[in-house]
Amino acid sequence: MPELPEVENVRRGLTKLIVGRKVEAIGTDWAKILVGGLAAFQTALIGATITGIDRRGKYLLLRFDNGVTLVSHLRMEGKYQLVADPAVSHDRFVHVWFTFEDGHELRYHDMRKFGRMQLVETGREEQVVAGLAKMGPEPTAESFDAAAFYATVHKRKAPIKSVILDQSVVAGVGNIYADETLWHGRLNPAQPANTLTRAETTRLHDAIIEILGAATALGGTSVHTFLDATGQRGGFQERLHVYDRENTPCDRCQTTIVKTKVGQRGTHYCPHCQPLRKRKAQ
Template identity: 75%
Template sequence: MPELPEVENVRLGLTKLIVGKTVAQVGTDWEKILVGGLALFQTALAGATVTGIDRRGKYLLIRFGALTIVSHLRMEGKYQLAPTVDTPKPRFLHVWFTFTDGSQLRYLDMRKFGRMQLVTTGEETKAVAGLAKMGPEPTAATFDLKAFKAALAKRKAPIKSVILDQTVVAGVGNIYADETLWLARINPEQPANTLSARAVKALHDAIIAELQKAITLGGTSVHSFVDADGHRGAMQDQLHVYDREGTPCDRCGTTIVKIKVGQRGTHYCPHCQPKRG
């Protein structure tokens, strides 16, 4: 699943590609992706101009003035801009927005899990439950250390499961959970409420730094991720533990292992990340 850095890079790409374009027609061959159905999207968006693209956590917010498409890519969703409607159609194309200049924004989704919901701009949190409960963005300005510490103190669950909870901090997924826990030297199974103040700060700072680094490097392309320009990210070359089971730890040389935490594949170094207490 694309995590915050990947979705942010999609946002940056789409901003360059489609802001200012006007929709002529909306089409789909898998209507379930469009919450409310094709007719709703076609009626509301025909003649509407893309005014901007925002992001909240892993959600894209495609603005059309008074209306917004809330788009979640889920496991495999991706956007591409075709220069013309006659450009050969790729596999897994399920939704398309044809613009008045003849270009076409295409949404591809191998698993068809992604969803688009049309809402009134400014009422996204009322209409989309995931946005209503979303935690803070992981930036120095918005991710408060004291609030993070208080949230962890209430949770007995493994720390990895807690930081994957989007109500605690927005945008962290499986890749960056593993990476930030390695950077902070915290065992992924450590109960969240047993972390020391020093460990909480180390994790807080690692989340901010690692996600910003991943944004700068274009995201992680360990599986199928590409941005709106079709480019792969470079963050996969900087990963220390994710998808590296059986290889030596970059810090101490101990073999990285893979376990399950909350039904999620989890990678860590047994030496650098011992379970404490």
């Protein structure tokens, strides 16, 4: 958390708030977030103007007019906030701040300090950032090919949940949406991937596109601390069928939702709708 729908909504909010602003100063109280150190960020970005913001998977790509891109990964708790008055004191979770020439300040909050920012030459993101180099297709009908997905799944013995959490298979799926898409696809999270039929894989492929698209449209999922760049909560938490719903009845069959672990990740599913099927590799 945040996953693709949340990061996309952060991108949209930041685009409205900070594109066109010029950096005047940069500060930090936790330099590990800034890969390469504070001085490198100050040298590269002070005097530069933000021209656009893109997203790839769970990464934000802040573009500057001097040919530099700031790659930001929010990890578990990262979030951005724009304040009009830099004199307003930082709370204890503000660890990086960008002051703009017009007096506004973009603050990066991170309770766990796991987020990272990295500077790269624009256009070389995939050559420099390991996570981007291995990134799979975006979960859209245009980019995410069902036949290619089946071919990949067919080669993997790991539980299907672990496979769709692999960012090289499909971009942006995290724990929440893995559980939800598997419920929609009526697949057990622990089912070995190579035992899925082509029809089951196609059903899962379509569910990934549908669920992530719907979550993005609703502003993401706020089950813990997620807020977008404008301070708004998401709305998809009202549509969750299994995630964080252990010991409640399944919306489809009324069987009690179970929580277990798959690949060391907390996992929610319906034992009736999502049975673990004993079968050989397809």
